[in-house]
Amino acid sequence: xxxxxxxxxxxxxxxxxxxxxxxxxxxxxxxxxxxxxxxxxxxxxxxxxxxxxxxxxxxxxxxxxxxxxxxxxxxxxxxxxxxxxxxxxxxxxxxxxxxxxxxxxxxxxxxxxxxxxxxxxxxxxxxxxxxxxxxxxxxxxxxxxxxxxxxxxxxxxxxxxxxxxxxxxxxxxxxxxxxxxxxxxxxxxxxxxxxxxxxxxxxxxxxxxxxxxxxxxxxxxxxxxxxxxxxxxxxxxxxxxxxxxxxxxxxxxxxxxxxxxxxxxxxxxxxxxxxxxxxxxxxxxxxxxxxxxxxxxxxxxxxxx
Amino acid sequence: xxxxxxxxxxxxxxxxxxxxxxxxxxxxxxxxxxxxxxxxxxxxxxxxxxxxxxxxxxxxxxxxxxxxxxxxxxxxxxxxxxxxxxxxxxxxxxxxxxxxxxxxxxxxxxxxxxxxxxxxxxxxxxxxxxxxxxxxxxxxxxxxxxxxxxxxxxxxxxxxxxxxxxxxxxxxxxxxxxxxxxxxxxxxxxxxxxxxxxxxxxxxxxxxxxxxxxxxxxxxxxxxxxxxxxxxxxxxxxxxxxxxxxxxxxxxxxxxxxxxxxxxxxxxxxxxxxxxxxxxxxxxxxxxxxxxxxxxxxxxxxxxxxxxxxxxxxxxxxxxxxxxxxxxxxxxxxxxxxxxxxxxxxxxxxxxxxxxxxxxxxxxxxxxxxxxxxxxxxxxxxxxxxxxxxxxxxxxxxxxxxxxxxxxxxxxxxxxxxxxxxxxxxxxxxxxxxxxxxxxxxxxxxxxxxxxxxxxxxxxxxxxxxxxxxxxxxxxxxxxxxxxxxxxxxxxxxxxxxxxxxxxxxxxxxxxxxxxxxxxxxxxxxxxxxxxxxxx
Numbered sequence: 001x002x003x004x005x006x007x008x009x010x011x012x013x014x015x016x017x018x019x020x021x022x023x024x025x026x027x028x029x030x031x032x033x034x035x036x037x038x039x040x041x042x043x044x045x046x047x048x049x050x051x052x053x054x055x056x057x058x059x060x061x062x063x064x065x066x067x068x069x070x071x072x073x074x075x076x077x078x079x080x081x082x083x084x085x086x087x088x089x090x091x092x093x094x095x096x097x098x099x100x101x102x103x104x105x106x107x108x109x110x111x112x113x114x115x116x117x118x119x120x121x122x123x124x125x126x127x128x129x130x131x132x133x134x135x136x137x138x139x140x141x142x143x144x145x146x147x148x149x150x151x152x153x154x155x156x157x158x159x160x161x162x163x164x165x166x167x168x169x170x171x172x173x174x175x176x177x178x179x180x181x182x183x184x185x186x187x188x189x190x191x192x193x194x195x196x197x198x199x200x201x202x203x204x205x206x207x208x209x210x211x212x213x214x215x216x217x218x219x220x221x222x223x224x225x226x227x228x229x230x231x232x233x234x235x236x237x238x239x240x241x242x243x244x245x246x247x248x249x250x251x252x253x254x255x256x257x258x259x260x261x262x263x264x265x266x267x268x269x270x271x272x273x274x275x276x277x278x279x280x281x282x283x284x285x286x287x288x289x290x291x292x293x294x295x296x297x298x299x300x301x302x303x304x305x
Numbered sequence: 306x307x308x309x310x311x312x313x314x315x316x317x318x319x320x321x322x323x324x325x326x327x328x329x330x331x332x333x334x335x336x337x338x339x340x341x342x343x344x345x346x347x348x349x350x351x352x353x354x355x356x357x358x359x360x361x362x363x364x365x366x367x368x369x370x371x372x373x374x375x376x377x378x379x380x381x382x383x384x385x386x387x388x389x390x391x392x393x394x395x396x397x398x399x400x401x402x403x404x405x406x407x408x409x410x411x412x413x414x415x416x417x418x419x420x421x422x423x424x425x426x427x428x429x430x431x432x433x434x435x436x437x438x439x440x441x442x443x444x445x446x447x448x449x450x451x452x453x454x455x456x457x458x459x460x461x462x463x464x465x466x467x468x469x470x471x472x473x474x475x476x477x478x479x480x481x482x483x484x485x486x487x488x489x490x491x492x493x494x495x496x497x498x499x500x501x502x503x504x505x506x507x508x509x510x511x512x513x514x515x516x517x518x519x520x521x522x523x524x525x526x527x528x529x530x531x532x533x534x535x536x537x538x539x540x541x542x543x544x545x546x547x548x549x550x551x552x553x554x555x556x557x558x559x560x561x562x563x564x565x566x567x568x569x570x571x572x573x574x575x576x577x578x579x580x581x582x583x584x585x586x587x588x589x590x591x592x593x594x595x596x597x598x599x600x601x602x603x604x605x606x607x608x609x610x611x612x613x614x615x616x617x618x619x620x621x622x623x624x625x626x627x628x629x630x631x632x633x634x635x636x637x638x639x640x641x642x643x644x645x646x647x648x649x650x651x652x653x654x655x656x657x658x659x660x661x662x663x664x665x666x667x668x669x670x671x672x673x674x675x676x677x678x679x680x681x682x683x684x685x686x687x688x689x690x691x692x693x694x695x696x697x698x699x700x701x702x703x704x705x706x707x708x709x710x711x712x713x714x715x716x717x718x719x720x721x722x723x724x725x726x727x728x729x730x731x732x733x734x735x736x737x738x739x740x741x742x743x744x745x746x747x748x749x750x751x752x753x754x755x756x757x758x759x760x761x762x763x764x765x766x767x768x769x770x771x772x773x774x775x776x777x778x779x780x781x782x783x784x785x786x787x788x789x790x791x792x793x794x795x796x797x798x799x800x801x802x803x804x805x806x807x808x809x810x811x812x813x814x815x816x817x818x819x820x821x822x823x824x825x826x827x828x829x830x831x832x833x834x835x836x837x838x839x840x841x
Contacts, residue, residue, distance in 0.1 A: 069707065070707075071703075071704060071707045073619070073622040073623075073625075073626040073627070073704065074622070074626065076626045076627075077573065090572075090573055090627070090700055091627070091700070091703060091704055091707070092626070163718070163720075164720060246694065246721050250718060250719060250720065251699075251702075251703045251706065251719055252703065252706065252707065262699075264553050264571075265552060265553050265571030265572065265573045265574070266571060266573025266574060267553070268556075268574055268577065269573055269574050269576065269577045270573060
C-alpha cells in the first residue's frame, strides 16, 4: 500500500470524466446495419425496386382489364399502345399482364426455394458443424455427392416423374440449392463453437439444440441473410432458364423464361415481345444482387470504414 | 513504339492480302448448303417413313420413274409396257450405274421390293410396306401367309422387271417414284442391315448424289455421283446438309449466309418475310395436320367426346393468325388437291362432316359433350396433348388448349416433346391426344386413307374398323368412279368416328437464296436438287 502515492488520489477534471460518457444512445447490431445500408444509395435503390416489383406482382394484374391466359386471335402481335401497354403476344394475350404474372411465378419460385433452402441448409450445416467428427464427415460427403449432380439433370428427371410444372421446378431447386447454404453455415459454426460464450452455455447445461438455435445460428445470421439475398436471384434465373428450354411451367401459365422463349421466334419482327420479359428479368436480378451486395457490406464488421 | 505498331499493321495487311489471293485462285467446288431439319430416322429407302429422310433419299436414289417439274418422267426405266388390262407392268431399264460403277439391274428392284414386304426384316419391318400392297402377294407376305419371295415382282433378265398387280392401279407409275420403291444393293444391305444407309462405304446409290459423310446429329455431305446416267447435267458438286432443328437458328443461319436453303421459318416472321423477301416461298403441299385421339383410352374412346373436341376448334383463327403461311382450314382428313375420276376435288365433294372452318359448331359440341356425360366439362379428366417443338405446333396447341377451355370448359395439359421421344410415345400408344401430320406420297386419296387400315403400322389412333378395311381393300380392286365411291364412303366412316381432328392443310414455307436456280420441290413436298445450279 505504501507504493500508492497520495497524489494519485486526485479528482479528475470534468474534461476527463466526459470522455467516458456515452454521448449517443447505444445501438443494436441491426440498427447499425440499417443505418449503414441507408447510406448505400445503390443498395437502397435495389431495395425500393424489389418492393415495387413485389407490389406490382401482387396487385398489378388486377389493375388491368385483361387476364394472362385470355387469347384474342384477332389481335395478335400488336405493338405497345394505350390499350395494351406492353403490346400483345402471338396469341393476342396482353403482355403487361403476362409480365406481371411472370413476376408472380418468378418471385414465388425465388422465395419458396430460398425459404426451404434456409430451413434445410441452416439446420443441416448447423448440426454438421456443431457436432463435428464423424457426423460432420458423413454429412458433408452427402453434400458433396448432391452437389456433383447438375441441376438440369434433376430438373429433367423430376419433369419426367412429376410432369412439367411449377411444383417440379421448386422441388428441383429445393433439392439442390441448400447445399451451399449448409456449407457456409457449417464453416461459420465450426469457428463459433470454440468461443467462450458457447463454453459458458455448455457449462450451464444448455442442450445442443438450444445452443444451436439460440446461440450459434443467431450469430451467423448476417452471413445467412446475405447468402439468401444472393440466392433468390439465382433461383429466379434458374427457373427462367428451365422454362426457356421448355422444362419449366406449361402453358397457359407464363414465366419470364417461357415468355422470352416464345418471343425468340419473332425477334426480328416483334422485338418488344422479348424486351419486356427480358427487361423484367434483368431488373429483378440486378436489384437483388445490388441489394445483397450492400447488405453484405453493412453486415460485415471487417468491411466497416 | 509507334513505329513498331505501324510495322505490325503493315505486316498484318500484307499477310491478309496474301490470304485473300490464295482463296481467290482456288477453284471452289459448287456447293449447296442445305438445312435438312431434324436428323432423319433412316436413309434406307425401304425403312424410311418420313419426309426428312425422304428428302435425302430423293436426291441419292432414283426409282423406275421420277417427278420432274410436276410431271412424271422416266427414271431408271427406259420404257414400260402395260398389259393384261393394266395389271401387268414390264419395265425396261436404262444402262444406268450405281455409284460404285456396277450396273443397276432389275434384280436390285426385285430385292428391294421383296425386302419391303418382309415381316421379319432386320432391323425392323418396313412401316411403309403397305405402299406395295398393289402388287400381287405383297399384302399376304407382310401378313406372313406367304414368303416374301412369292411377291409377284420378277427380274426377267438383267434389264427387265415384271410386276403383277392385284388390280389395275391408275397411279402405279406414280408410286414407283416413291422411296419405298427405290432399288437398293443387296450386297451393301447385307453388310450392315441397320446402318448401311448412313455409312458412306456402304451407302451406294443410283441417284444424282451419293452420301460421302455422315455425322450423327450434326451434318451430312452428299457428293455428285459421277456414275449417274445424267451426270453431265448435274451441276452441283456437293451438298452440305445441316441438321438444324430450330426455326430461329435456321433463319439466323440463312440470313448470315451459312445455309442457302431452309425448309421452315419461325411463324412470327412470316408476315415480314412475305412482304419483303423475294427469296421466301409459300409452296402448296398436299398434306394434313391433325390431332390424333387415342381411341383406346377413356374418355377418348367415346366418339361423342372426339367430335366435341374437333368441332370446337376455330380453324380459321389458327390459319389466319397463328400459322399465317396461307394454310387452308381442314374439314376432312384427305387434303385439298387430290382429284377423283370425274375431276372433282375429293375434299370439296366429300363435304365437311359437321366441321366448320370457324368455331360455328361449338354449340353442337357442347351438346355432344353433355351427351357423353360431361356437361360443361364437369368431371372431364385432364388430358395431355403432346407435340414436338418444330414449327407452329406449340403455338397451335396453346390456341386450341384455350378454345377447348373456353367453349367446353375442359383443361388440357400441353407438353412439348423431342421428336424422337414423341414418335416413340405415339407409336407405342402412350398418349391421349397427339399432333400428327400426313403428307401425300402419291397423288391419290388412298395415300391418306391407307393410314387408318386396322393393320397399318401408322394407324396410331388404334382405331379398328373391319368395315373400313373392307372398303379400302375393295377400292383397290376397282377402277373409275366406283373406286372413288368406296373411298368417299371410307373417309366418311373414319371422319364420323372422328379418330382425328383435322386442323389445317399444310403449305411449305421455304427460303432459297436467289442465286440457287432450278431447285425443285415435288408435289408431295420432297426436295430435288438434281438439276439445281448456283449462280456466281
